[in-house]
Amino acid sequence: xxxxxxxxxxxxxxxxxxxxxxxxxxxxxxxxxxxxxxxxxxxxxxxxxxxxxxxxxxxxxxxxxxxxxxxxxxxxxxxxxxxxxxxxxxxxxxxxxxxxxxxxxxxxxxxxxxxxxxxxxxxxxxxxxxxxxxxxxxxxxxxxxxxxxxxxxxxxxxxxxxxxxxxxxxxxxxxxxxxxxxxxxxxxxxxxxxxxxxxxxxxxxxxxxxxxxxxxxxxxxxxxxxxxxxxxxxxxxxxxxxxxxxxxxxxxxxxxxxxxxxxxxxxxxxxxxxxxxxxxxxxxxxxxxxxxxxxxxxxxxxxxxxxxxxxxxxxxxxxxxxxxxxxxxxxxxxxxxxxxxxxxxxxxxxxxxxxxxxxxxxxxxxxxxxxxxxxxxxxxxxxxxxxxxxxxxxxxxxxxxxxxxxxxxxxxxxxxxxxxxxxxxxxxxxxxxxxxxxxxxxxxxxxxxxxxxxxxxxxxxxxxxxxxxxxxxxxxxxxxxxxxxxxxxxxxxxxxxxxxxxxxxxxxxxxxxxxxxxxxxxxxxxxxxxxxxxxxxxxxxxxxxxxxxxxxxxxxxxxxxxxxxxxxxxxxxxxxxxxxxxxxxxxxxxxxxxxxxxxxxxxxxxxxxxxxxxxxxxxxxxxxxxxxxxxxxxxxxxxxxxxxxxxxxx
Amino acid sequence: xxxxxxxxxxxxxxxxxxxxxxxxxxxxxxxxxxxxxxxxxxxxxxxxxxxxxxxxxxxxxxxxxxxxxxxxxxxxxxxxxxxxxxxxxx
Numbered sequence: 001x002x003x004x005x006x007x008x009x010x011x012x013x014x015x016x017x018x019x020x021x022x023x024x025x026x027x028x029x030x031x032x033x034x035x036x037x038x039x040x041x042x043x044x045x046x047x048x049x050x051x052x053x054x055x056x057x058x059x060x061x062x063x064x065x066x067x068x069x070x071x072x073x074x075x076x077x078x079x080x081x082x083x084x085x086x087x088x089x090x091x092x093x094x095x096x097x098x099x100x101x102x103x104x105x106x107x108x109x110x111x112x113x114x115x116x117x118x119x120x121x122x123x124x125x126x127x128x129x130x131x132x133x134x135x136x137x138x139x140x141x142x143x144x145x146x147x148x149x150x151x152x153x154x155x156x157x158x159x160x161x162x163x164x165x166x167x168x169x170x171x172x173x174x175x176x177x178x179x180x181x182x183x184x185x186x187x188x189x190x191x192x193x194x195x196x197x198x199x200x201x202x203x204x205x206x207x208x209x210x211x212x213x214x215x216x217x218x219x220x221x222x223x224x225x226x227x228x229x230x231x232x233x234x235x236x237x238x239x240x241x242x243x244x245x246x247x248x249x250x251x252x253x254x255x256x257x258x259x260x261x262x263x264x265x266x267x268x269x270x271x272x273x274x275x276x277x278x279x280x281x282x283x284x285x286x287x288x289x290x291x292x293x294x295x296x297x298x299x300x301x302x303x304x305x306x307x308x309x310x311x312x313x314x315x316x317x318x319x320x321x322x323x324x325x326x327x328x329x330x331x332x333x334x335x336x337x338x339x340x341x342x343x344x345x346x347x348x349x350x351x352x353x354x355x356x357x358x359x360x361x362x363x364x365x366x367x368x369x370x371x372x373x374x375x376x377x378x379x380x381x382x383x384x385x386x387x388x389x390x391x392x393x394x395x396x397x398x399x400x401x402x403x404x405x406x407x408x409x410x411x412x413x414x415x416x417x418x419x420x421x422x423x424x425x426x427x428x429x430x431x432x433x434x435x436x437x438x439x440x441x442x443x444x445x446x447x448x449x450x451x452x453x454x455x456x457x458x459x460x461x462x463x464x465x466x467x468x469x470x471x472x473x474x475x476x477x478x479x480x481x482x483x484x485x486x487x488x489x490x491x492x493x494x495x496x497x498x499x500x501x502x503x504x505x506x507x508x509x510x511x512x513x514x515x516x517x518x519x520x521x522x523x524x525x526x527x528x529x530x531x532x533x534x535x536x537x538x539x540x541x542x543x544x545x546x547x548x549x550x551x552x553x554x555x556x557x558x559x560x561x562x563x564x565x566x567x568x569x570x571x572x573x574x575x576x577x578x579x580x581x582x583x584x585x586x587x588x589x590x591x592x593x594x595x596x597x598x599x600x601x602x603x604x605x606x607x608x609x610x611x612x613x614x615x616x617x618x619x620x621x622x623x624x625x626x627x628x629x630x631x632x633x634x635x636x637x638x639x640x641x642x643x644x645x646x647x648x649x650x
Numbered sequence: 651x652x653x654x655x656x657x658x659x660x661x662x663x664x665x666x667x668x669x670x671x672x673x674x675x676x677x678x679x680x681x682x683x684x685x686x687x688x689x690x691x692x693x694x695x696x697x698x699x700x701x702x703x704x705x706x707x708x709x710x711x712x713x714x715x716x717x718x719x720x721x722x723x724x725x726x727x728x729x730x731x732x733x734x735x736x737x738x739x740x
């Protein structure tokens with residue numbers, strides 16, 4: 001907790017002949033993070049992949065293209081396939097699947113290309129369909145030239161123009177799609193003159209398909225065929241869906257099996273190889289080291305070694321050390337929030353455990369309502385039970401943490417869906433009557449709320465600002481520790497502690513001017529503050545002066561804890577007022593309307609209640625807290641191995 | 651002769667006007683800072699969506715960057731309550 005897992009740089013060395021077994025062992029151990037070997041020398045070269053690599057990756061490519069066609073999606077599977085039996089039937093089954101798929105694929109492409117042809121025919125024929133001529137009559141003449149196409153301008157004008165050249169011609173025209181279509185039959189010898197006229201009217205020629213028959217009848221036939229193709233394509237889609245459900249287990253499992261095979265086979269590409277030995281440069285977590293040494297010793301009996309290097313002596317940059325979180329199970333869901341920002345680097349404090357407390361705390365302080373807390377708790381529990389995805393499960397757990405904190409603050413504020421729980425406005429007392437036994441208890445209970453949020457805003461603002469002061473100073477203290485480790489104690493004091501001294505100075509000065517302290521202490525306060533500023537300038541240079549106001553804005557920023565909470569209470573109150581005070585007294589249909597307003601309104605407010613406090617709580621961590629100490633940018637510790645989801649080893 | 655009742659009514663009127671001005675001031679504080687936040691967030695939000703189109707995993711960072719200017723409206727909110735705090739009639 002608070003620090004990443006301790007890791008050591010390690011080397012695995014051994015006889016080159018044993019490389020495959022060594023890879024197998026490391027893969028089983030699944031605890032080393034391999035560093036790629038890149039700089040070849042005279043003695044060391046990059047290893048070669050095992051023989052099975054190319055075969056396996058070819059199969060993988062084939063499998064993935066088929067699975068792409070079948071649109072197989074990853075899913076959660078209870079039914080793990082045995083790897084050995086899968087391997088035995090793999091080739092036969094892949095062939096079977098391929099032939100089934102390729103049949104479908106061929107049929108689909110034939111249908112699709114026919115569909116495209118028909119579309120072109122329909123496009124070509126439609127403008128001609130109103131002319132009383134069969135399609136074959138538009139071509140095949142020796143002495144007549146035929147031109148059909150769109151023109152701009154009026155067809156009668158073009159007719160007069162043409163009649164000026166020759167009267168031995170026929171002009172058909174019709175309107176189609178807001179444009180004019182003409183078909184012109186004229187003697188060949190006038191072609192060039194007629195072309196000039198047509199150009200004047202921006203003629204664009206139509207393509208006449210090589211068909212015979214009436215355009216109208218042809219079109220009807222094509223449209224029928226098009227519908228048939230559509231139906232066939234749909235039935236094809238159904239067949240694809242059937243194949244998908246038949247083969248998806250097989251596809252997912254064999255994809256996993258082949259991925260593991262290629263991962264192992266291609267591993268030597270990351271190793272250094274000399275004439276007779278292999279060297280694997282890697283990282284290993286300290287808690288796994290002894291176990292790994294023992295396993296390797298047992299399997300190889302001395303022909304393969306695992307040794308540790310000293311990080312300090314090797315002068316390795318901290319940023320390059322892979323980081324593995326070291327948090328208890330309870331805190332782990334918060335790692336999602338850390339990863340969203342950036343993984344810590346090896347030597348700095350890992351604040352996951354701190355935001356495990358502050359994130360739900362801020363969230364609950366903002367939402368603070370028993371009703372919403374219960375709704376969110378239910379949602380969180382359902383999510384935790386139903387969600388399988390690795391990415392979403394932690395978020396459901398996080399929602400549970402936040403809802404518990406919301407419940408606690410809800411009890412402290414004694415609010416339920418914006419109604420008061422206790423006192424003279426108690427919703428319980430109003431519902432069951434304030435003179436019943438239970439109603440009286442609620443009516444006369446005054447220990448809670450400890451704070452009535454709507455009516456004690458100034459108190460709430462001050463409390464939240466104080467929370468801000470505490471949170472920020474915690475940030476400075478962690479920053480002091482990180483800075484001391486990184487750049488030594490002097491920089492740490494000048495850079496971080498000076499901010500705390502500055503606050504002390506300001507507080508003394510303020511207390512003196514409000515006459516809580518004797519007047520002369522104002523001078524002491526001012527002196528302390530000036531000292532802090534001098535320290536800051538010494539530590540961080542003149543630009544530190546520009547950052548001084550950020551202290552105030554940072555603290556004020558925490559008043560959002562009050563503001564977001566008030567807005568949520570405000571909305572709930574408005575909904576309740578509309579329903580209970582305006583609609584319910586009208587009676588009849590208005591009661592139903594009131595209930596609808598209540599349900600819709602509180603649903604909306606719950607959604608807002610998840611989003612707004614979540615975002616703002618996150619923001620206070622990221623922007624206000626983390627900037628005081630956190631740099632981040634660590635590499636993920638990615639152990640060589642594979643987490644199986646669809647297969648099991650023999 | 652000065653009518654005491656008239657003077658008292660006048661003073662009451664002035665106090666009420668002052669309260670009204672303070673309320674308008676508080677409204678302006680929240681409203682204008684709200685507009686300011688919106689103006690700032692719109693540019694960041696647009697850029698964040700653009701970045702997300704390139705790399706979807708930037709969603710988290712984009713979201714955070716987008717809500718940063720929200721602080722401006724919080725300042726307005728605090729000022730509004732400070733204004734209300736000094737009006738005894740409210």
